[in-house]
Amino acid sequence: MLSNVEKELKNFAKYVVTKSRMNLRSSDKNSSGDLSRSLDSDVKVSKNSFQLAFMMEDYGVFQDKGVRGKSSSAKAPNSPFKFGTGTGRKGGLSEGINKWVKRKRFQFRDKKSGRFLSYDSTAFLISRSIYQKGIAPSLFFTKPFEKAFKNLNKDLVEAYKLDVEQLMKNTINNK
Numbered sequence: 310m311l312s313n314v315e316k317e318l319k320n321f322a323k324y325v326v327t328k329s330r331m332n333l334r335s336s337d338k339n340s341s342g343d344l345s346r347s348l349d350s351d352v353k354v355s356k357n358s359f360q361l362a363f364m365m366e367d368y369g370v371f372q373d374k375g376v377r378g379k380s381s382s383a384k385a386p387n388s389p390f391k392f393g394t395g396t397g398r399k400g401g402l403s404e405g406i407n408k409w410v411k412r413k414r415f416q417f418r419d420k421k422s423g424r425f426l427s428y429d430s431t432a433f434l435i436s437r438s439i440y441q442k443g444i445a446p447s448l449f450f451t452k453p454f455e456k457a458f459k460n461l462n463k464d465l466v467e468a469y470k471l472d473v474e475q476l477m478k479n480t481i482n483n484k
Contacts, residue, residue, distance in 0.1 A: 312475075313468035313469070313475075314354060314359055314465060314468045314469055315352060315354040315359070316468065317461075317464050317465055317467075317468040318352045318354070318359060318361050318465075319350075319352050321361070321457050321458075321461050321464070322350035322352060322361060322363070323350070324453065324457050325350070325363065325450070325453050325454050325457050326348050326349065326350055326363070328452075328453030328456075328457075329348055329449050329450045329453055329454075330345045330348055332447070332448075332449035332450075332452065332453065333345050333449050336447055336449060338372050338447050338449060340409055340412065340413070341408075341409075341412060343366055344365060344366050344368070344369050344372065347364065347365045347366040347369065348363075348364070348365050348369070348450075349363070349364045349365075350362065350363050350364070351364070363450075363454075365450070368405065369450065370390075371390055371444060372444070372447050372449065373446065373447060373448060373449055373450045373451055374388050374389060374390060374446050374448075374451070375387075375388040375390070375443065375444050375445050375446030375447075376388055376390040376391065376392055376443050376444040377390065377391040377392070377443045378391075378392055378439075378440065378441050378442040378443030379391075379392045379393035379440055379441050380441045380442070381441065381442050381443065382443065383442070383443070384442055384443040384444060384445040385443050385444060385445055385446050387446075388443070388446060391443075392439075392440045392441075392443065393440070402436050402439060402440060403432065403433070403436045406432045406435050406436045406439070407428065407429065407432040407436075409432075410428050410431050410432045410435065411428050411432075415428075415431060416428060416431050417430070417431045417434060
C-alpha cells in the first residue's frame with residue numbers, strides 16, 4: 310500500500326548502512342570485518358504504520374558512541390557508557406582485545422630484556438589502559454544517520470503524498 314514510503318525508507322537505510330561501512334573502513338575500526346558485515350537494516354510497512362530497524366554487533370554501539378573510562382572521561386565525556394559500572398559482561402573487553410592482538414600478531418617488548426611479551430600480557434596491558442581511559446567515539450554510524458535524517462522528513466512527506474494520490478486514483482477508477 311505505502312510503496313513509495315517503503316522505497317524511501319529503504320533508500321534511507323541503504324545510505325546509512327553504506328556510509329557507515331565506508332566510515333569503518335576509513336577509520337580502521339573494522340579489524341576483522343565482523344562489524345561491517347553485521348550492519349543491516351529492516352523495513353516493515355503495514356497498512357497503518359511503518360517501522361525501520363538497524364542491526365549491528367553489540368560492540369558497534371560502543372565503537373560509535375565511545376565509552377568513558379573508569380578513571381578518566383576525557384576520551385568520551387558525553388558517552389552514555391562507562392567502564393566499571395558492573396552492568397557489562399565480565400571479561401568481554403579482555404576477550405575482544407586478546408583476539409585482536411593475536412589476529413594482528415601484535416606484541417609489546419619488555420623494557421629490560423627486549424624480549425617480546427606474550428599475547429596475553431600484551432592484551433592485558435592494552436585492556437587495562439582502555440578500561441581506565443575509555444574509548445573515543447568514532448561516530449561511524451551516527452554521522453551518516455544524522456545527515457540522512459535531516460532530509461528524511463521532507464522525502465517521507467513527498468513519498469506519502471504520492472502514495473495517497475495513487476490510492477485516490479485507484480479508488481476513483483474502481484467505482
